[in-house]
Amino acid sequence: MRRISLTFLPLLVLAAGVVVGARASTAGTTLNLVAYSTPKDAYAKIIPAFQGTAAGKNVSFNQSYGASGDQARAVGAGLSADIVALSLEPDVSTLVKKGIVPSNWKQNKYRGIVTDSVVVFVVRDGNPKNIHTWADLTKKGVQVITPNPFTSGGARWNVMAAYGAERAQGKTDKQAIAYLKSLFKNVSVLPKSAREATQVFASGKGDVLLTYENEAIYANKKGVHTEYVLPKQTILIENPVALTKSGLKHPEAKGFLKFLWSSKAQKLFGDTGYRPVLKSVANSPKYHYKQPKTLFTINSKALGLRGWKSVQYRFFDHSSGIMVKVIGQ
Amino acid sequence: MASSAAVSVRAPGAVFGRAGGALARGIAVCYLSLIVLVPLAALIWSSRSQGVQSFWDEVTKPEALAALKLTLGAALLVAAFNAVTGTAIAWVLVRDSFRGKGFFNAVIDLPFALPTIVAGLVLLELYGPNSPFGVDLAFQRAGLVLALLFVTLPFVVRAVQPVLLELDQEMEEAAESLGAGRIAVFRRIVFPNLLPAILSGVALAFARAVGEFGSVVLISGNIPFKTEVSSVYIAGQVESDNPAGAAAVSVVLLLISLGVLLLIGAFRHWRTQHDR
Numbered sequence: 001m002r003r004i005s006l007t008f009l010p011l012l013v014l015a016a017g018v019v020v021g022a023r024a025s026t027a028g029t030t031l032n033l034v035a036y037s038t039p040k041d042a043y044a045k046i047i048p049a050f051q052g053t054a055a056g057k058n059v060s061f062n063q064s065y066g067a068s069g070d071q072a073r074a075v076g077a078g079l080s081a082d083i084v085a086l087s088l089e090p091d092v093s094t095l096v097k098k099g100i101v102p103s104n105w106k107q108n109k110y111r112g113i114v115t116d117s118v119v120v121f122v123v124r125d126g127n128p129k130n131i132h133t134w135a136d137l138t139k140k141g142v143q144v145i146t147p148n149p150f151t152s153g154g155a156r157w158n159v160m161a162a163y164g165a166e167r168a169q170g171k172t173d174k175q176a177i178a179y180l181k182s183l184f185k186n187v188s189v190l191p192k193s194a195r196e197a198t199q200v201f202a203s204g205k206g207d208v209l210l211t212y213e214n215e216a217i218y219a220n221k222k223g224v225h226t227e228y229v230l231p232k233q234t235i236l237i238e239n240p241v242a243l244t245k246s247g248l249k250h251p252e253a254k255g256f257l258k259f260l261w262s263s264k265a266q267k268l269f270g271d272t273g274y275r276p277v278l279k280s281v282a283n284s285p286k287y288h289y290k291q292p293k294t295l296f297t298i299n300s301k302a303l304g305l306r307g308w309k310s311v312q313y314r315f316f317d318h319s320s321g322i323m324v325k326v327i328g329q
Numbered sequence: 330m331a332s333s334a335a336v337s338v339r340a341p342g343a344v345f346g347r348a349g350g351a352l353a354r355g356i357a358v359c360y361l362s363l364i365v366l367v368p369l370a371a372l373i374w375s376s377r378s379q380g381v382q383s384f385w386d387e388v389t390k391p392e393a394l395a396a397l398k399l400t401l402g403a404a405l406l407v408a409a410f411n412a413v414t415g416t417a418i419a420w421v422l423v424r425d426s427f428r429g430k431g432f433f434n435a436v437i438d439l440p441f442a443l444p445t446i447v448a449g450l451v452l453l454e455l456y457g458p459n460s461p462f463g464v465d466l467a468f469q470r471a472g473l474v475l476a477l478l479f480v481t482l483p484f485v486v487r488a489v490q491p492v493l494l495e496l497d498q499e500m501e502e503a504a505e506s507l508g509a510g511r512i513a514v515f516r517r518i519v520f521p522n523l524l525p526a527i528l529s530g531v532a533l534a535f536a537r538a539v540g541e542f543g544s545v546v547l548i549s550g551n552i553p554f555k556t557e558v559s560s561v562y563i564a565g566q567v568e569s570d571n572p573a574g575a576a577a578v579s580v581v582l583l584l585i586s587l588g589v590l591l592l593i594g595a596f597r598h599w600r601t602q603h604d605r
Contacts, residue, residue: 069567069568073567094570148551148565150565150566150568150569151551151561151564151565151568152568153568187552188468188550188552189468189550189551189552190550190551190552190553190557191546191547191550191551192546192551192561192564196546196547199450199453199547200453200468200547200550203453203454203457203458203459203467204457204458204459205457205458205467205468316569317569318566318569318570318571318574319390319571324392327553328391328392328553328554
């Protein structure tokens with residue numbers, strides 16, 4: 001025993017030194033950022049840029065990335081978070097319900113939305129199946145890939161894009177739901193998450209991948225050779241960011257949130273494929289994206305979309321939701 | 330196997346004396362409770378939080394039932410397949426000598442070492458639409474079974490190997506000298522000695538196949554009623570804010586695995602009683 005403890009003594013001293021050293025070096029503030037996985041590349045550039053500003057001096061970050069729903073659940077279960085960046089509003093609402101995020105998180109100029117995107121069709125090089133419209137997706141012999149909306153919160157954007165696009169073309173609620181049924185008849189794989197869906201499509205399966213524009217741009221950057229089609233009608237994807245109650249105690253966290261809507265950070269988001277929400281950046285030629293003929297949001301009441309709360313219940317309730325029947329048909 | 334288990338139970342008492350034995354037992358029970366029993370109890374507790382009727386409703390939802398049937402069918406198939414191939418591989422590794430045997434022996438454990446999602450990715454590359462062999466099994470039940478075969482490979486091999494090493498070859502030689510054919514020797518001497526080990530390997534492989542997630546989530550395609558297994562269904566329930574549903578199906582999986590493990594344990598016990 002004595003020999004063992006002597007062997008470990010230097011190690012203990014070293015460990016103690018590291019701990020003391022770490023304490024000394026973190027004289028500034030450490031903020032915990034909990035985010036969904038897609039903006040990881042953007043934050044890798046935004047954080048250093050923030051640290052280069054006066055507000056970000058001596059601020060260090062603990063970062064955690066993962067599936068949006070998983071991250072929200074982790075924070076709900078006690079994972080330390082000062083800033084949460086999630087892929088859709090219901091995941092933030094979960095945290096509001098638990099009292100972790102204050103209920104007024106949407107009360108700023110951008111309603112808490114830090115990046116936008118749209119639902120697009122990713123197709124094989126040269127678009128061999130000639131896919132341009134939502135109607136093309138339900139043709140015989142077209143294989144569609146979309147993540148399962150029950151395992152991937154983000155995949156719910158795809159479903160609502162399809163539903164809203166039908167309504168925008170003058171179809172009734174009943175017809176739009178019938179469309180969802182015929183669309184999901186052509187869905188041959190339901191991957192668990194958006195990233196996995198990209199993976200499956202890259203493996204050679206399917207003719208069309210329903211995904212977000214930024215994911216399509218990302219896939220292209222990572223060497224998956226595809227092109228994407230912007231349908232005439234599609235939904236505006238809005239990704240929220242919020243401070244938790246513990247984040248509100250740090251002026252640095254407020255400073256970081258403000259920085260996310262600065263033109264510098266918005267450009268960095270734009271570089272990774274998101275549509276910037278800051279008008280001045282979005283209007284600059286480099287970040288100017290093609291606009292679809294009809295762009296609707298989850299709050300487009302004329303199309304029967306009455307916000308996430310109602311959509312979650314009507315479409316995605318685990319026992320009575322419309323999608324339970326559509327997928328299990 | 331049975332005899333070696335008996336030895337290891339006796340050993341601490343022999344070394345540390347009676348008090349030490351009690352202490353060791355106490356530590357073992359505490360550890361087991363902390364690591365295994367308490368989390369399982371919590372799972373069962375949360376599954377019944379909504380009442381028995383809702384537990385039953387969750388478990389008998391058509392999609393949950395279909396996933397459960399698929400999971401059990403695939404696990405049974407994989408376990409049976411492993412019983413044969415695992416024993417054969419163990420046999421080759423113990424009784425044959427060939428170049429690179431050490432390497433093959435090490436490769437057997439690779440499915441344990443590899444993160445299962447990596448296994449899924451590799452299998453998708455090899456047996457997916459872009460398969461270099463032209464074999465496309467992805468997104469169908471065959472792909473699911475293949476992934477399960479991959480991750481459960483080591484169990485039977487590693488259970489049978491030590492028993493085969495210990496097996497007295499003189500018994501076989503004696504039988505052969507008395508005129509028994511090779512098949513008869515295997516059937517009447519080798520196989521009965523290996524059976525307990527094969528069964529415990531099969532039980533572990535079955536339990537693992539029932540709970541496997543990472544390797545199947547990519548290759549199976551997760552189509553409800555077709556290729557969606559229970560573990561993926563459970564993940565869906567968690568994501569849909571239905572923890573009670575997730576817990577209910579988990580409990581069913583747990584009970585089935587426990588049942589199989591107990592059944593095989595009982596069978597082995599019965600056999601050792603019966604033999605002696």
